[in-house]
Amino acid sequence: MSTKIVIKPNTYFDSVSLMSLSTKANQIEGVEQAVIAMGTEMNKEVLRNVGLITPELEAVKTGDLMIVVKAATDELSENAYAEIEKLFTQKTTSKGASEIKFPTIDSAAQNIPDANLAVISVNGAFAAREARKALENDLHVMLFSDNVSIEDEIELKKLAHEKGLLMMGPDCGTAIIGNVGLCFANKVRKGNVGIVGASGTGSQEISVRVHDFGGGVSQLIGTGGRDLTEQVGGIMMLDGMKALNDDEETKVIVLISKPPAKSVEEKVLAEIQYCKKPVVVCFIGGSEEDVVKAGGHFAKTTKEAALKAVVLAGADESTINKRALNLPLIEEIKGKLSPEQKYIRGLFCGGTLCDESMYLAMEKYEDVYSNIPKTEEYRLEDVNVSQAHTFIDFGDDEYTKGKPHPMIDPTSRISRFLQEAKDPSVGVILMDFVIGFGSHEDPVGVMLPAIIKAKEEAAKEGRHLEILGYVLGTELDNQNFADQVAKLESAGVTIASSSTNAGLLARGFVEKGE
Known part of the structure; x- marks a missing residue:
């Protein structure tokens, strides 16, 4: 085994660029592992954990660039490094002379x-x-x-x-300002629905559903995930609401978040009385009574939030394809599962997509565990070992420390997927595939070999392996939404039409009755 190490002093690249370069570097033929990162303590800890640290790497400074390539032979590692150098060159020359x-x-x-x-x-x-x-x-x-x-x-x-x-x-991973998607965002039509979101994929999901229901987005303002904590106090969500209230192009305001701190939720809801526009509130796991009392429009799910927003913005509800839940499909899949196949295993790139499906499962089942649980009682003892119904957010900090976000490099959940696929107690494996700006160019393609392999192995054992997939995106996104769905369907994956429907289908598939 050969390891090539190159340190470039005082050479800075932003984290998003380096994540993308690392993903491409690990796809170079012959590479067993490649790390391209700044010399921060966090990144050095990653190298320690994978056994690639050396004294010279320990000594690098935060402003130094580290390139570490592990391959089977010296020749392969040298060739891989040469290809990585080309990636840096391509990155700096492909943007055009106008930059x-x-x-x-x-x-x-x-x-x-x-x-x-x-x-x-x-x-x-x-x-x-x-x-x-x-x-x-x-x-x-x-x-x-x-x-x-x-x-x-x-x-x-x-x-x-x-x-x-x-x-x-x-x-903050998501925003659409002036019809321009920033960082992780989907290409949606311009319209009159404004969104303020303390969750990235939750905001993306609502923007996509608004588009799907025939509406459009005026602005999407992200706040960052901690904004609605007790310490921060919702400063950005409150300012975002005021900005959209003053925005002439916005006719309806949608608020989306994971469960906020109670005192902050009260503060945000109190602001609704000062809005001259309808406000739809989707706080996952929130109280309808509190929202209605404050003068807002309660939405239990992201799909309901988008639908209410589009209707409040002037759409004729009777003309909207609401993507109704396929109830006959639930009965069909239930008939394919054995009595032992009773658990959901959700493997997610998007945190709010994970939360939404988990909360829907919690309405039916008590034994729902996660690395991002509602209460500590249901936190997984070991994030690498599932318990009963398990929902994993692979975008959580414990999985992304020093590594690309799974929306950039979705390979992180492959080994976990194969592990879950072998478990005879699993009734359905639920996965999201997020496309759009910033995301992997073919997230389905990365998972497809593992899906096909798992399906074949389950069939040999005489066991039905139900895989439920949801593609978050629109027909305008560069990854080709229809192509991503078709690839999944060709591998025998059942498709959900929304994040909400994904959660409802998953919990329905494993319902055993009395």
Whole structure:
């Protein structure tokens, strides 16, 4: 075995670029493992965990670029490194001659006076500093970076609030501003539904369902996942609501989040009385009574939120294809499963998609476990070992530390999928496939060999393996939505038409009755 190590001092690349490059590097022929990352302590810990750390790598500084390639022979590792160098070159030359580069936010702001928004994706250790510079230059900020302290987040959001600017993030993965998708986003038609989301894939799902129901999106403002915690207090969601309330193109406002802190939820709901537009509230697991009392429109699921928003925006409900749940299909699949096949195993790239299916399962079953549970009682003892009904968010920090997000590189769940497929107690494996800007160019294609293999092995054992897939995207997305669905169907995967329907179908498939 040969390991090629190259250290480039004082050579900075943002985390999103390096994640993408690492994904491509690991696909080079002959590569057993490739790591392309900045020399942060977190990234060095990843190298320690996989047995690739050396004294020279231990000594690198945070501003140094590390390239580590492990292959079977010296020749293969050298060839792979040469290919990686080409990837860096392609990245810098494929964008076109019109691109202008600036070394700092200050210089960019001075030379582009019409700019009003900065998208920041740097190592978390430097992210707050760069976001502060952008705000001081009167730029709205979308902060993709994570690993930013909550104290810095509060300070940044207070500064933005005082200046009348948006501070989306940290750890904000999704936004659509002025019909332009930022970071992870789907291509949807422009319209009059505005979204404020403390969850990335939840916001994407609602934007996609609005598009599917014939509507369109005016703006999608992300807040970052911690915005509705007790400490942060919903600063960005409240400012987002006010921004959409003042936006002439927005006719209906939708709020989407995982369960917020109770005091913050009350604060957000109280703001509805000041909105001159209908507000649809989809807080997963939230209370209908509280929302209605505040003057909002309650939505239990993302699908219901999108439908209500489109109708409130003026669509004729009788003309909308609501993608009704296929009840005969539930009975058909139940008939294929043995009495022992009684559990759901949800393997998700999207955290809110995981949450939605998990909460729907919890309405029927008590023994629902996760790495992101509602209560600590149902937290998995070992995230690598499922218990009863299990729902895994592969985008959670424990899975993405020093690694690409599964929407960028979906290979992280393949081994877990094969593990679950061998379990005779599993009734259905549920998976999401997220397409759109920033996502893998063929997320279904990555999983397809494993799906086919698992199906074949289950058939040899005389066991039906039910795989339920949901593709989050639109026909406008570059990955070709129809092609992704067709690939799944060709492998015998059952297709759900929405995140909500995916959760309802999964829980129905394994229902055994009295």
